[in-house]
Amino acid sequence: MQQDPLFERIWSGAAPMEEWTASVTGGATKPITENIVAIHTGYLFGNVTAIRTGAGLVLIDTGSRETASQTLAALRRWDDSSIHTVIYTHGHIDHTWGARLLDQEADARGLARPRIIAHRNVLYRFDRYDATHALNSIVMGRQFNQPGYTFPDDHRRPDEVYDDTLALTVDGVRIELFNGRGETDDATFVWLPEQRVLASGDFVIWVFPNAGNPRKVQRFAPQWAMALRRMQDLRPDVLIPGHGPVVAGEARVAQVLGDGAQVLESLTGQTLELMNQGRSLSEILHAVSAPAELLAKPYLLPKYDDPEFVVRNIWHLYAGWFDGNPAHLKPAPEAELAAEIASLAGSAQALAQRATALAIAGRTRLAAHLIELAATASPDDKTIQTARAGVYTQCMRAETSLIGKALFAVYQRDAAAQSTVGKSGS
Ligand SMILES: [Zn+2]
Known part of the structure; x- marks a missing residue:
C-alpha cells in the first residue's frame, strides 16, 4: 500500500479522527491487496472488509444502519459479484445491520442470500435484544444524545455458528475465525494467513477499549488483552480495525495490538x-490508574469509554455487585436517606448551595453526591433543580469520555427541564 499523508498525521496525533471521517464520508474503499478492500463510511460506523474469490465475495461485517447503503454502493463500485459468505465480527448493530440490505439485494437479483457465519453467542445476543428492546432504545438514546432513538428489531440471525475457532476455504482462499471475549462475549477476529491480513472487529477501535460502558452488559477487559496478544502472535502485516483507518506494516500493527x-x-x-x-x-x-504514556497514544485516547469504568467492570467480572461498603448491602430508600441528611444539614437548600460551591471549585464528584441528596429530599424545589443543572454542567466539563459526558448530560437536561416546569416564557 502506498504512503498515506492523512494516516501519517493521525498516527502522529497531529490530525483528529474527524479529518479521517471527512475523507471517507459517503463511502470509500481502501485497497489492501488486489482482491481485498476495506470499506469505510466514517469513524462511528463499523468498517467492512470484502474479499474477492472465484465463488463470490466474502464480507467481514455489513455496516451500520446509518451508512449500510453507502457501504453496499461502495462495494458494488469495486465488484458486482454475488455475496457468498458474510462473517459477523460480533452482534453489535453497527456491524450487523447491513445484512438486511444484502438479503434484499440478493432477492432483487434472483441470487441466493449470503451465508452468514458468527460466533454462537450472537444468537443469544439477538434473543436478549428482543427481550430488552425498549431498554436498549433508552440506553442508546442516552449514550448518543438522541432522544426518541429506536433500537432496531428483527435482527438477521447467522445461518451457521462456531465456538472456539473455524477455518473456512472459499474457492481456495483460506479464512480463519477466532473467538475472543472483549467488548462482547460473541466476538470474532478474522485472519487471512496467505495475505497476512487481520480484521480485528472491535478489539481495535482507535480509542481506549470500550470495556467499561456503565449501561451495558458485562465486558471482558482481561480476555480482551488475551485476544490482542493472540492477534499479535499471528504477526499481521495489515490490521483492518472495527472502526477507523487501516494500519499497515508489521511493526505498527504489533504496536497497536x-x-x-x-x-x-x-x-x-x-x-x-x-x-x-x-x-x-x-x-x-x-x-488504580492507566499508564499515562499509553493513554496519550492516538489509538488509545479515552475519548469514548473511561478507564475508571473499566475498573468497575473488572471488579464486577470477578466479584459481583457488592462494593464492600456495608451500608450498600441493604440500603435505605434514597428518599429516606436524603431527608435525614437534609435535616442534619439544616435544609435541602443548604445541601444545594454547598454542592454549587464545590462544583465551582472543581470538586464535581462530591458536588454530585450533595446535589442528588438535595433534589431527592426536596423534589419539587425549582431552585434546587437549577443548581442541579449547574452542577451537572460542571460534571460534563470535567469528563473526557463521550459516555461520561452523555450520562451527565441526561441528568443536566432533566434538571433544567424540572427547574422551569410551570414557569412561562423561560
Ligand atoms: Zn463497532
Missing part, C-alpha cells in the same frame, strides 16, 4: 492485586 493489550493488562493487574487484598471498590477506583 501490544499497547492495547498492555493498558488492559495494567488495569486488570492493579485491580486484581487490590481485590486480593480485600479492598473495597471505592478504594480501588481511586487507587
Whole structure:
C-alpha cells in the first residue's frame, strides 16, 4: 500500500479522527491487496472488509444502519459479484445491520442470500435484544444524545455458528475465525494467513477499549488483552480495525495490538492485586490508574469509554455487585436517606448551595453526591433543580469520555427541564 499523508498525521496525533471521517464520508474503499478492500463510511460506523474469490465475495461485517447503503454502493463500485459468505465480527448493530440490505439485494437479483457465519453467542445476543428492546432504545438514546432513538428489531440471525475457532476455504482462499471475549462475549477476529491480513472487529477501535460502558452488559477487559496478544502472535502485516483507518506494516500493527493489550493488562493487574487484598471498590477506583504514556497514544485516547469504568467492570467480572461498603448491602430508600441528611444539614437548600460551591471549585464528584441528596429530599424545589443543572454542567466539563459526558448530560437536561416546569416564557 502506498504512503498515506492523512494516516501519517493521525498516527502522529497531529490530525483528529474527524479529518479521517471527512475523507471517507459517503463511502470509500481502501485497497489492501488486489482482491481485498476495506470499506469505510466514517469513524462511528463499523468498517467492512470484502474479499474477492472465484465463488463470490466474502464480507467481514455489513455496516451500520446509518451508512449500510453507502457501504453496499461502495462495494458494488469495486465488484458486482454475488455475496457468498458474510462473517459477523460480533452482534453489535453497527456491524450487523447491513445484512438486511444484502438479503434484499440478493432477492432483487434472483441470487441466493449470503451465508452468514458468527460466533454462537450472537444468537443469544439477538434473543436478549428482543427481550430488552425498549431498554436498549433508552440506553442508546442516552449514550448518543438522541432522544426518541429506536433500537432496531428483527435482527438477521447467522445461518451457521462456531465456538472456539473455524477455518473456512472459499474457492481456495483460506479464512480463519477466532473467538475472543472483549467488548462482547460473541466476538470474532478474522485472519487471512496467505495475505497476512487481520480484521480485528472491535478489539481495535482507535480509542481506549470500550470495556467499561456503565449501561451495558458485562465486558471482558482481561480476555480482551488475551485476544490482542493472540492477534499479535499471528504477526499481521495489515490490521483492518472495527472502526477507523487501516494500519499497515508489521511493526505498527504489533504496536497497536501490544499497547492495547498492555493498558488492559495494567488495569486488570492493579485491580486484581487490590481485590486480593480485600479492598473495597471505592478504594480501588481511586487507587488504580492507566499508564499515562499509553493513554496519550492516538489509538488509545479515552475519548469514548473511561478507564475508571473499566475498573468497575473488572471488579464486577470477578466479584459481583457488592462494593464492600456495608451500608450498600441493604440500603435505605434514597428518599429516606436524603431527608435525614437534609435535616442534619439544616435544609435541602443548604445541601444545594454547598454542592454549587464545590462544583465551582472543581470538586464535581462530591458536588454530585450533595446535589442528588438535595433534589431527592426536596423534589419539587425549582431552585434546587437549577443548581442541579449547574452542577451537572460542571460534571460534563470535567469528563473526557463521550459516555461520561452523555450520562451527565441526561441528568443536566432533566434538571433544567424540572427547574422551569410551570414557569412561562423561560
Ligand atoms: Zn463497532
